[in-house]
Amino acid sequence: MLTTAPxxxxxxxxxxxxxxxxxxxxxxxxxxxxxxxxxxxxxxxVAAAAVLTLYSRFLSIPPTTTTTTTTTTTTTTTTTxxxxxxxxxxxxxxxxxxxxLQAAHLSxxxxxxxxxxxxxxxxxxxxxxxxxxxxxxxxxLHKTESVLVLRGLGIQTCSSASSSAAAAAAAAAGTLGWWWxxxxxxxxxxxxxxxxxxxxxxxxxxxxxxxxxxxxxxAFRGFEVRYYLIVVVEGEEELVVLxxxxxxxxxxxxxxxxxxxxxxxxxxxxxxx
Amino acid sequence: MASTYNIAMVSDFFFPQPGGVxxxxxxxxxxxRDRGHKVIIITHAYxxxxxxxxxxxxxxxxxxxxxxxxxxxxxxxxxSFFPIFRNIILRERIDIVxxxxxxxxxxxxxxxxxxxxxxxxxxxxxxxxxxxxxxxIFANKILKFSLSDVDHVICVSHTCKENTVLRASLDPLMVSxxxxxxxxxxxxxxxxxxxxxxxxxxxxxxxxxxxxxxxMITIVVISRLFYNKGTDLLTAAIPRILENHPNTRFIIAGDxxxxxxxxxxxxxxxxxxxxxxxxxxxxxxxxxxxxxGHVYLHPSLTEAFGTVIVxxxxxxxxxxxxQVGGIPEVLPSHMTVFAKPEEDDxxxxxxxxxxxLRANKVRTELFHEQVKSMYSWTNVAMRTERVYNGICGAISxxxxxxxxxxxxxxSWSATRGRSGVQSFAxxxxxxxxxxxxxxxxxxxxxxxxVDYLIxxxxxxxxxxxxxxxxxxxxxxxRKLDGKEPG
Numbered sequence: 001m002l003t004t005a006p007x008x009x010x011x012x013x014x015x016x017x018x019x020x021x022x023x024x025x026x027x028x029x030x031x032x033x034x035x036x037x038x039x040x041x042x043x044x045x046v047a048a049a050a051v052l053t054l055y056s057r058f059l060s061i062p063p064t065t066t067t068t069t070t071t072t073t074t075t076t077t078t079t080t081x082x083x084x085x086x087x088x089x090x091x092x093x094x095x096x097x098x099x100x101l102q103a104a105h106l107s108x109x110x111x112x113x114x115x116x117x118x119x120x121x122x123x124x125x126x127x128x129x130x131x132x133x134x135x136x137x138x139x140x141l142h143k144t145e146s147v148l149v150l151r152g153l154g155i156q157t158c159s160s161a162s163s164s165a166a167a168a169a170a171a172a173a174g175t176l177g178w179w180w181x182x183x184x185x186x187x188x189x190x191x192x193x194x195x196x197x198x199x200x201x202x203x204x205x206x207x208x209x210x211x212x213x214x215x216x217x218x219a220f221r222g223f224e225v226r227y228y229l230i231v232v233v234e235g236e237e238e239l240v241v242l243x244x245x246x247x248x249x250x251x252x253x254x255x256x257x258x259x260x261x262x263x264x265x266x267x268x269x270x271x272x273x
Numbered sequence: 274m275a276s277t278y279n280i281a282m283v284s285d286f287f288f289p290q291p292g293g294v295x296x297x298x299x300x301x302x303x304x305x306r307d308r309g310h311k312v313i314i315i316t317h318a319y320x321x322x323x324x325x326x327x328x329x330x331x332x333x334x335x336x337x338x339x340x341x342x343x344x345x346x347x348x349x350x351x352x353s354f355f356p357i358f359r360n361i362i363l364r365e366r367i368d369i370v371x372x373x374x375x376x377x378x379x380x381x382x383x384x385x386x387x388x389x390x391x392x393x394x395x396x397x398x399x400x401x402x403x404x405x406x407x408x409x410i411f412a413n414k415i416l417k418f419s420l421s422d423v424d425h426v427i428c429v430s431h432t433c434k435e436n437t438v439l440r441a442s443l444d445p446l447m448v449s450x451x452x453x454x455x456x457x458x459x460x461x462x463x464x465x466x467x468x469x470x471x472x473x474x475x476x477x478x479x480x481x482x483x484x485x486x487x488x489m490i491t492i493v494v495i496s497r498l499f500y501n502k503g504t505d506l507l508t509a510a511i512p513r514i515l516e517n518h519p520n521t522r523f524i525i526a527g528d529x530x531x532x533x534x535x536x537x538x539x540x541x542x543x544x545x546x547x548x549x550x551x552x553x554x555x556x557x558x559x560x561x562x563x564x565x566g567h568v569y570l571h572p573s574l575t576e577a578f579g580t581v582i583v584x585x586x587x588x589x590x591x592x593x594x595x596q597v598g599g600i601p602e603v604l605p606s607h608m609t610v611f612a613k614p615e616e617d618d619x620x621x622x623x624x625x626x627x628x629x630l631r632a633n634k635v636r637t638e639l640f641h642e643q644v645k646s647m648y649s650w651t652n653v654a655m656r657t658e659r660v661y662n663g664i665c666g667a668i669s670x671x672x673x674x675x676x677x678x679x680x681x682x683x684s685w686s687a688t689r690g691r692s693g694v695q696s697f698a699x700x701x702x703x704x705x706x707x708x709x710x711x712x713x714x715x716x717x718x719x720x721x722x723v724d725y726l727i728x729x730x731x732x733x734x735x736x737x738x739x740x741x742x743x744x745x746x747x748x749x750x751r752k753l754d755g756k757e758p759g
Contacts, residue, residue, distance in 0.1 A: 218325045218743075220338055223356035225325065225364060227741060250741035 002026075002035065002141060006248040008255060016151035018263040020256045022248050025142040039141070047136040048104075049113060050129040055101045056114045057125050145243045147256070149263045154207040155231070159245055210234045214260050216253055227253045229260075277748070278661055279311045281367045283384075285377035287316035287334065291556055293580055294374045294399050297453055302332055304654030309748055313365050315358070317379055331746040335361055337379075351720065354382045355727055356735070362390060363740045369661055371395045372419075375402065375412065381419035385721070388422045389728045391697045393664045395657075396420060397427040397451075398437045401577045401598050413440045414710075418717050421705045424664040427451050427657065429578040430599025436577075446674050451656045452603070455583045457645035462589035462638065463564040483633050484567070490521045490627055493566035493590065495559060495581060496573065498529030503572030503595060508534050509616045510572070512542045514623050521547070521627065526562050528553035563588040567637070568626050574614055576600050582609070587644040589637045593626045595619070605647075608640055699725055 004026045011019040104110050117125050145159040212232040218225055227250045229242040282302055286294045302312040318336040326334045370387035372380030375398055384394045403409045420441040426448045428434040434448050496502045539548050569585035571594035579600045582592050586608045594600050595614040612622035629635050663673030706717040
């Protein structure tokens with residue numbers, strides 16, 4: 001329900017440009033949007049819970065008594081607000097995060113989680129929460145791969161893992177990555193032909209002069225024979241496979257190939273058998 | 274009658290490996306394509322030859338990988354080939370699976386799976402086998418298993434048919450004989466000129482090439498130098514032939530474990546100037562070697578057909594050969610001198626051949642035209658197509674099997690259904706397999722049941738509508754059944 005077989009979208013912003021996108025994401029209807037939103041919230045909650053469990057185990061402060069905890073909670077909540085504001089204004093992220101975590105740890109769900117994880121061994125807690133964190137953050141629901149064809153310039157392949165409906169966790173992690181990159185000082189991104197930008201998105205540009213040909217080929221893969229699109233690049237041993245992760249079916253592959261030829265090769269019409 | 278089929282040729286043996294079966298499959302496929310059928314070839318991956326390939330004329334070849342552990346462990350691979358085989362069959366929309374060569378396990382597996390999938394199967398046997406030694410018994414059992422449920426069998430000669438019928442306990446009616454053929458254009462005599470139009474031919478036959486009494490006669494031998502090709506016989510006969518006949522010499526091409534014996538013989542008898550050993554040669558070079566000689570000597574001990582003697586006759590050589598296997602069926606008597614497979618008779622027969630050539634009694638320059646009219650791949654393809662028509666029910670049982678057989682059809686096979694077409698029902702198939710032997714029958718039934726279960730599992734896990742259909746290579750216009758030469 002949440003995913004479909006690979007579908008093809010063709011976008012033609014100008015007569016000399018075409019973008020072919022193959023995605024497993026079904027058309028976004030309202031129920032689907034709501035469902036996806038719920039799913040992302042769920043992911044966020046799971047990720048937060050995992051981090052919190054790890055944090056409380058790291059602190060290893062066993063809750064003494066329920067009564068004392070509740071009293072401390074009430075006292076801390078008032079102080080948290082005062083504590084949170086200055087680092088937020090100053091942009092001091094580590095302090096902000098620790099304060100947030102401390103607050104969550106002392107809150108009701110935090111206490112519940114700590115109690116829940118109490119009988120479990122340290123290593124098991126570490127393993128489980130790290131696993132949950134990984135699954136929540138890196139879980140890819142939809143896969144999207146696209147090829148942008150620019151006549152006279154070349155083609156750009158792009159494969160992204162996450163869906164277009166920006167995943168909250170993914171976005172957060174992306175921001176974190178950006179912040180870290182800024183701190184280190186390596187600001188520039190996307191030099192050369194291939195680069196990794198954003199979250200799990202891989203792009204590659206192949207200039208027209210390097211493209212020898214675009215072909216449909218068939219090969220054995222697992223227990224079946226598949227059709228796939230390849231680009232023969234000059235000076236490279238390996239062929240470049242388009243849509244390598246999705247390997248759409250013959251109908252899509254043929255449609256892309258025709259569009260490709262029509263757009264890339266000047267003088268040929270839009271359709272070429 | 275006018276229907277065309279999608280045919281899959283399955284064999285372990287195909288190009289780039291050279292050999293008789295390989296070229297048979299290629300030639301037959303090409304000619305069937307010319308007749309408007311669609312033909313694909315399924316073989317295993319060779320070194321540097323994996324995946325899906327097209328040959329120059331659009332013939333599609335699947336070199337299936339993952340057969341690495343295949344000789345060592347034969348049994349587990351009985352079923353491992355099935356998923357990929359099913360995929361290929363479905364995407365190419367195959368109707369008929371045609372297996373070649375009895376030593377090819379890929380072929381036997383394909384026949385089993387094809388029957389499970391409900392396809393028609395044909396099997397072509399290219400070789401003769403013994404019944405005595407352990408390896409033959411095992412091979413025969415495997416053959417019996419695979420042929421229990423085949424629709425039709427094609428053999429390359431009548432001797433081969435007899436052999437196969439005995440080995441696999443088949444009904445002789447479901448075995449056809451379709452001989453091999455040669456591409457006569459590739460085996461022309463040295464001074465060959467295009468024959469004149471038919472109206473002039475009786476008055477102007479090609480000029481005879483008389484041999485003087487002291488002209489050198491060259492005897493050519495081209496074979497792999499193995500025991501079953503009669504190399505021992507050759508080793509014994511050569512010194513005696515050369516002793517009896519001055520002005521003769523030998524050219525021997527080919528390689529094998531017996532080459533060392535021949536070399537020893539040459540050194541012992543000091544025949545270096547009269548026996549030339551060429552070593553291994555490529556198939557394209559065979560003609561160039563053949564046209565250097567006058568007599569072709571074929572001392573083989575067992576042979577299902579012997580394409581090479583047809584090639585030799587086509588090159589205008591007088592053929593001396595042992596009277597074994599399917600050889601006597603191959604050439605008319607005026608082109609050959611037969612010998613028993615023993616030393617004395619081989620020497621005598623060669624002597625007779627040399628004498629006949631010296632007396633200019635043999636018109637070898639006419640052989641090429643005669644062979645050309647006898648053997649053509651177009652004819653082979655026509656006859657094979659008739660077999661396809663027969664098993665698919667396109668021609669009636671009476672027409673296919675003969676009227677006598679059709680009259681008694683109800684009685685001669687309990688499991689045979691409508692118009693000589695084998696029933697696909699699992700229970701009928703099991704009946705056929707169960708008769709293979711006390712233990713073997715039950716084992717074979719088990720295999721068939723497992724195969725069927727795998728088939729159901731595959732239908733569930735890899736549904737048919739998830740498999741892309743291949744576009745066909747543009748088919749040739751179907752030729753009408755005109756009278757082809759030969």
